[in-house]
Amino acid sequence: MAKNKELNPEQIEELIRILKNRFEKNMNRHQSIEWSSIQEKLNPEYAAKKLWSLLEMERTGGEPDVVGYDEKTGEYIFVDCSAESPLDRRSVCYDREALESRKKFKPENNALDMAADMGIKILSEEQYRALQQVGNFDTKTSSWIITPPDIRNLGGALFCDRRYNTVFVYHNGADSYYAARGFRGVLKV
Template sequence: MSLRVSDHAFANTYFKRFKENMSRHKDLDWIAIEKRLAEDPEKLFSLFEMDRTGGEPDVIGYDDTSDAYLFVDCSAESPVGRRSLCYDQVALENRKKNPPSGSAGSLAAEMGIELLDEEQYRNLQKLGVFDVKSSSWIRTPESMRKLGGALFGDCRYDRVFFYHNGADSYYASRGFRGLLFHRV
């Protein structure tokens, strides 16, 4: 899929979201971000998919080390179009009874994004109130995955919580939040 910033109304959606949520990115300049987006149609595709599945992506920072803008799903609840998924492909293949339609890891890879890790999820929660009625799969350490488990997080009682589940579990209220590093 070939996308260009000038071809799509969703560029206006990102600009509007950027302006309405300046507390997420106080020191960033939209013109520089838009220029960077225009240079990389692959990343535009990822942003489009994040939006299409209900993630409401927004730029939340800039990483000097990697020269990358950081886009994260900022929907109030875990993206609706990415729920009822087990953690990864291994979990999906091992699920014998009533398997879900897919996995968070596989869908994230198709979209060109990564699942948030614990630190990134905690930092997102500092920018707003997220996942008070839902939960989101979190990038899980390989040592835990080898034992069959996976992590998810949510926010209850004004506090961020992380829990564990079997990686093959899935729930209508659990999805995943994505991270897109936008480098050139």
């Protein structure tokens, strides 16, 4: 992961070009939203940290795109829209407690810490289901989602995928990790 959380002008220009192209190719995800309004929010003068987070989402294979607008906060909602769980965020357990509890074969990282380091949040079940309304995601992989404390306190964690044209929510030990399971993030800008 990049240590320097500041982007140079070339990185910003390239990121905005990528985001704009993806936005224009996937209008079904944001039919009533205009790119010009989003580009205003991506001004480096006041969105430098958000731009860095979007670049991290892109760098790790998330293919972030706008999927909505939060009328309460006036922010656009970017979510990882890669067809499968982002490649460079797979093979991680759920959280630090789960990582530290493993005695053997520990994964390199955990989903909650990775998301926090990137400046994003992991999708909730509601957000995951909303994402599935604009496309078919995780048909071969799965993604950790925010787990309610009562489940996590008992050692479990939740993940989702899409199979048989249906979104499924499953449980697993929070310390489990698989090559086909990662996490999707959300960032409001």
